[in-house]
Amino acid sequence: MEDSNFRKGDAKTAIFGSNAMLHPAPVDVIPDGPTTSEIAYQMVKDETYAQTQPRLNLATFVTTWMDDYATKLMNEAININYIDETEYPRIAVMNAKCINIMANLWNSPEQAKWKAGALAIGSSEACMLGGVAAWLRWRERRIAQGKPTDKPNFVISAGFQVVWEKFAQLWQIEMRQVPLTLEHITLDPQEALKYCDENTICIVPIQGVTWTGLNDDVEALDAALDEYNTKTGYDIPIHVDAASGGFILPFLKPELKWDFRLKWVLSISTSGHKYGLVYPGLGWVIWKDKKYLPGSMSFSVNYLGANITQVGLNFSRPAAQILGQYYQFIRLGFQGYKEVQQNSMAVADYLHAEIAKFAPFQNYSKDVVNPLFIWYLKPDYAKTAKWTLYDLQDKLKQSGWMVPAYTLPENLEQCVVMRIVVRQGFSRDMADQLLGDISAAIAELEKLEYPTPTRIAQDKSQEVKGSVFTHTGCAKSTK
Numbered sequence: 001m002e003d004s005n006f007r008k009g010d011a012k013t014a015i016f017g018s019n020a021m022l023h024p025a026p027v028d029v030i031p032d033g034p035t036t037s038e039i040a041y042q043m044v045k046d047e048t049y050a051q052t053q054p055r056l057n058l059a060t061f062v063t064t065w066m067d068d069y070a071t072k073l074m075n076e077a078i079n080i081n082y083i084d085e086t087e088y089p090r091i092a093v094m095n096a097k098c099i100n101i102m103a104n105l106w107n108s109p110e111q112a113k114w115k116a117g118a119l120a121i122g123s124s125e126a127c128m129l130g131g132v133a134a135w136l137r138w139r140e141r142r143i144a145q146g147k148p149t150d151k152p153n154f155v156i157s158a159g160f161q162v163v164w165e166k167f168a169q170l171w172q173i174e175m176r177q178v179p180l181t182l183e184h185i186t187l188d189p190q191e192a193l194k195y196c197d198e199n200t201i202c203i204v205p206i207q208g209v210t211w212t213g214l215n216d217d218v219e220a221l222d223a224a225l226d227e228y229n230t231k232t233g234y235d236i237p238i239h240v241d242a243a244s245g246g247f248i249l250p251f252l253k254p255e256l257k258w259d260f261r262l263k264w265v266l267s268i269s270t271s272g273h274k275y276g277l278v279y280p281g282l283g284w285v286i287w288k289d290k291k292y293l294p295g296s297m298s299f300s301v302n303y304l305g306a307n308i309t310q311v312g313l314n315f316s317r318p319a320a321q322i323l324g325q326y327y328q329f330i331r332l333g334f335q336g337y338k339e340v341q342q343n344s345m346a347v348a349d350y351l352h353a354e355i356a357k358f359a360p361f362q363n364y365s366k367d368v369v370n371p372l373f374i375w376y377l378k379p380d381y382a383k384t385a386k387w388t389l390y391d392l393q394d395k396l397k398q399s400g401w402m403v404p405a406y407t408l409p410e411n412l413e414q415c416v417v418m419r420i421v422v423r424q425g426f427s428r429d430m431a432d433q434l435l436g437d438i439s440a441a442i443a444e445l446e447k448l449e450y451p452t453p454t455r456i457a458q459d460k461s462q463e464v465k466g467s468v469f470t471h472t473g474c475a476k477s478t479k
Contacts, residue, residue: 065425207245246270
């Protein structure tokens with residue numbers, strides 16, 4: 001006898017023989033009733049098919065590959081809320097161990113058993129916490145001196161990541177941007193000091209600028225700032241935004257002074273889910289000493305079974321990423337991290353050299369200092385080309401690659417570039433596949449009889465927008 005519930009989705013229903021597969025997925029209203037887990041899984045899974053594979057996404061800085069044991073460990077902790085420290089005390093200790101390890105990687109002078117630091121959802125929250133700490137220290141100092149606190153500012157290059165714009169807007173702190181130029185493609189320390197005054201809460205150099213992959217010279221900035229602070233009597237510190245470089249420099253450039261070895265570097269933020277090699281949802285911020293972490297940033301609650309004190313913008317947060325980070329520290333060790341980062345750098349160096357061999361292209365910088373770089377069309381080639389880098393971007397998307405095209409920040413906004421970010425999981429063989437697809441795309445574009453819409457728009461100084469997320473500052477268009 002026919003089972004009347006068969007097509008509705010019971011345990012015997014074939015997934016693609018069910019009524020659910022004859023209807024669109026819900027958009028506005030929750031379905032009236034349940035279906036089987038197999039059907040629900042298939043419907044959600046199917047919605048993700050028409051997009052790139054994460055490892056082909058060369059726009060993102062975020063980790064897209066971890067080994068099976070790391071993935072298993074994180075999946076097993078997916079139901080644990082880190083904030084419940086009384087229920088999961090060992091994870092709280094594990095978190096503190098991770099903070100200790102990173103503080104020592106960055107040459108912290110702090111002698112306490114547990115170093116001053118905080119967990120974050122990503123480097124954006126970590127940047128916010130570093131910025132808020134600098135603002136509160138400045139505010140407390142100004143109040144103690146009987147001075148006004150209504151006009152705080154911070155200084156950063158125009159190559160900032162969008163989080164700093166959010167920080168400025170949300171806390172109503174003026175963001176003073178030091179322009180980048182072709183002569184100064186990273187933060188110019190002397191120019192940065194011209195933007196400082198008694199209301200400057202901190203200067204923010206970047207290690208691994210999102211737009212270009214380059215590093216600001218923190219050691220030169222520290223020396224110039226020391227002289228400036230001595231001369232003016234100010235006490236302006238440095239917060240280093242090391243979202244990418246924080247997990248590259250300790251392993252590949254340990255001799256480079258950019259961290260707590262420098263006098264005025266009081267806090268550093270990084271992303272555990274970028275070159276920390278952990279799946280998305282993890283950031284860290286470390287202070288040079290606990291005295292630089294204002295007590296007013298700590299909030300306590302007692303409704304979880306004990307008095308819990310926490311530093312962070314978010315409250316509940318997943319614990320899985322902590323386990324992932326601690327696993328990577330144990331699994332790889334210093335030498336393992338060094339080898340992974342060296343491989344990423346080697347592949348980036350290879351791509352950098354091969355991109356330079358394409359007739360239309362010019363690399364933005366001579367050297368690759370992090371596993372990412374940018375290039376642009378040679379001006380003489382662009383004058384007669386019927387296509388732009390936006391067209392190359394779209395061609396590569398047809399092969400599954402996400403390689404963003406975008407304009408550089410203010411003062412260089414007429415320069416359209418493309419960027420490749422090399423991460424763990426991107427091999428030399430994949431690099432050769434990408435180069436082959438770039439070569440094929442250029443060959444097709446050079447056969448065009450008429451200019452593309454983006455070329456026409458650029459030649460007329462009209463607005464052009466890229467179609468791949470760039471992870472840079474505020475959305476930019478070019479004319």
